[in-house]
Amino acid sequence: HVILSTFGNCGHCPECEDGHPGNCRNGGMGGLTQPYREGDQLLYNFANIGAFVQETIVNENQCIPIPKEMPLASASLIGCGVITGTGAVFNRAKVQIGDSVVVIGAGGVGLNVIQAADLVGASQIIAIDRVAEKESLAREFGATDFILSEGEEFDSVAAVKELLPLGANHSFEVVGHTGLLSNAINMTRPGGNICAVGVPDLTATVTYGFQSLHQNKQLMGIRAGGAKPRKDFPMLADLYMRGRLKLDEMISNTAGLDGIQAAFDAMKIGTEARTVLLPHG
Structure with a gap:
């Protein structure tokens, strides 16, 4: 086989x-x-x-x-989905014991980011999704917190900062939405990793404030989990x-x-x- x-x-x-x-x-x-x-x-x-x-x-x-x-x-x-999610954690971000993680999107790939982060010992794993039914599965796979993104005006960055005032060590955008990638940058603490896992239209462009990335943050493109x-x-x-x-x-x-x-x-x-x-x- x-x-x-x-x-x-x-x-x-x-x-x-x-x-x-x-x-x-x-x-x-x-x-x-x-x-x-x-x-x-x-x-x-x-x-x-x-x-x-x-x-x-x-x-x-x-x-x-x-x-x-x-x-x-x-x-x-x-x-496909499993190596993309787990590989983003193991191979590219290299999440360490005690790190904090935010995962935007708790679908098939996002669940594997969550469980890989749990496997390596992340101390806090925040899952964000617009579908309330995803919470139970996200928690089963290892999420410590779940944020329901309700509507276009919902401020997910502020919601993360309530749980992690300094931001996360690693933020994973798994949906493939350029606006969410910009949010991920702002959810990440200085010196942290922003992981672009989701795939939008390949002609898409991302706009972000320079200062939000300037604080020694790493923006990573990730194809198939760097497998x-x-x-x-x-x-x-x-x-x-x-x-x-x-x-x-x-x-x-x-x-x-x-x-x-x-x-x-x-x-x-x-x-x-x-x-x-x-x-x-």
């Missing part, structure tokens, strides 16, 4: 050999292939995988072995098998491929964590 990695990296360029496959100059985001054909038209595979199918074509180095005992529905979460899939995926699978990583709890529903639209609709509403699509029903 394997988990598929979205990194179509070459394995030979300086970035790959330096241990940063997500920065590969010959693969990844810049090297998408067209392994499929419909008639005479060549088709791309989204994110180097094209996962909403029963069969796909990938490179050998995208196949990461996992224990056969691991349930495939749970394992399927690791390759090293052949190292990170087995580690996450092992944590799950030893009962230390929550994956089963993330699965709100399962469906066949004919349920894909309903899964997207549920994701937009925001009341569930993840629907896992089972290619063979």
Whole structure:
């Protein structure tokens, strides 16, 4: 059994050999292939995988072995949402014991930021979401506090400062909203990290006050958790098998491929964590 990695990296360029496959100059985001054909038209595979199918074509180095005992529905979460959230904590922000963390967005990726921060011993983990139903799941995954963002005029920065007057050591924007990224900068204490995990329209721009970032803060772009899939995926699978990583709890529903639209609709509403699509029903 394997988990598929979205990194179509070459394995030979300086970035790959330096241990940063997500920065590969010959693969990844810049090297998408067209392994499929419909008639005479060549088709791309989204994110180097094209996962909403029963069969796909990938490179050998995208196949990461996992224990056969691991349930495939749970394992399927690791390759995208889980590594994006946990990797942001482990690989990029490098959250330490006793640090404070703010997570904007408590969906599938945000829950993994929360549980990774809990795993490394963060002292306070504040989850922010606009859906009240997310609170119980956020707390189950390790959040110590939950802020309900009610309406466009809600001042989430002030709400965080009530709990952390100096701001957080690490703020994670997981929604993919440029305005929220600006808020994350203002929620972060001097010397802290602002982690841009969510992905907005790739043409989007972010506006922020210079002074809000000037205080020795680090603004980090994070793609796929800064992952090293052949190292990170087995580690996450092992944590799950030893009962230390929550994956089963993330699965709100399962469906066949004919349920894909309903899964997207549920994701937009925001009341569930993840629907896992089972290619063979």
